[in-house]
Amino acid sequence: MNKNILILLLAGGVGDVMLSLAALKPLKELYKGCRITMMVKKGMESIVGLCPLADDILPVEGGDLRGKNFDYWLKEVKKRRFDIGIALWSRASEAHLLFRAGIPVRVGQDSRLLYSFLFSHKVSVRSEHGDLKSHWTQVMLDYVRAIGAEASEAEIPIIIPDDGSVEGMKKLLEDISGGKGPFWGLQVCKGLAVTPDAWPCRYFASLGDAICRRLGGTVVLTGSERELPVIECVADMMNSPHCITAGKTSLTDLVSMMRSLSGFVAPDTGPGHIAALAGIPVVSIFALKSDFPSRWKPFGRLAEAVVPEKRSCPVKNCIKEKCSRCFECYNDIDPDYAAERLAFLCGLAGGENN
Secondary structure, eight states, X not given: OOOEXXXXXXXSOHHHHHHHGGGHHHHHHHSTTOEEXXXXXXXXXXXXXXXXXXXXXXXXXXXXXXXXXXXXXXXXXXXXXXXXXXXXXXXXXXXXXXXXXXXXXXXXXXXXXXXXXXXXXXXXXXXXXTOOSSOHHHHHHHHXXXXXXXXXXXXXXXXXXXXXXXXXXXXXXXXXXXXXXXXXXXXXXXXXXXXXGGTTHHHHHHHHHHHHHHHOSEEEEEOOGGGHHHHHHHHHHOOSOEEEOTTXXXXXXXXXXXXXXXXXXXXXXXXXXXXXXXXXXXXXXXXXXXXOHHHHSOOSTTEEEEOOSSOOOOOSSXXXXXXXXXTGGGGGSOHHHHHHHHHHHTTOTTOOOO
């Protein structure tokens, strides 16, 4: 009998969802003909939809299973009669959902006194037990290894739709930049709700200028609409050709746009993962002490993490949610060095304009 499998990932952002897709291929190989349903936070279905191994998607508003939402989804999950439920980086509500839905095989993390006992197969999440080196895809594979899947190397198959959207995004870039390619993506923000005076705007402006000096063309400043004040501040400080796509593109548009970029530079954030899986060169900047580049580097052959050689940041608890000093640690990474690494990944070690 073909297995009916539910995978839950209701926390985290774009990067977390993309890296979780590494779990799908080993399941398809272990259970030939199985059907995999992904339950994700609403808004992430466009990312999961890029993976041909995901047979169905259940978007949950806000990623929240508490209260009346729990009752609704419990009925839905029961109705679908899943054989296996896998809760990636679970919370109590997800463990209870799998248990109360009567799913026979329930996979989730150990070390949770209030709900780990609800799982039939418990996973020791290596990052919680001192492992600072394993990539997050390997953590995701541990969940399917727990039920017998053989998985050594991770693979994340995605397909960029060939429906005219790629050409449409290319035309958008040409229109708003005056056609001055090649185009180099620069993600200015880190997915935080920050104001221009609380973010190192001058650093990212210098980074954009360094990319243009090294590689020519136009820097495309990407981001969400809520990040526009910061992005516009960076743009005002830049001296090189640039254009802004933030607020003009959806998440789906951003995926298509990656095919029109020659390379991408970003702090540790979701668009860097999108760029890497789209197959373009990516330099990911890991400035904070808690960024863990070995774990969170974008997954791709042409992706590279850049970290400070020396840290001058005086903040002891240097994590993105608690920084109170305008993220000064970014200044410890030379913008010219980051641009040089991008040139190297593009096969332009000497930095010639292409």
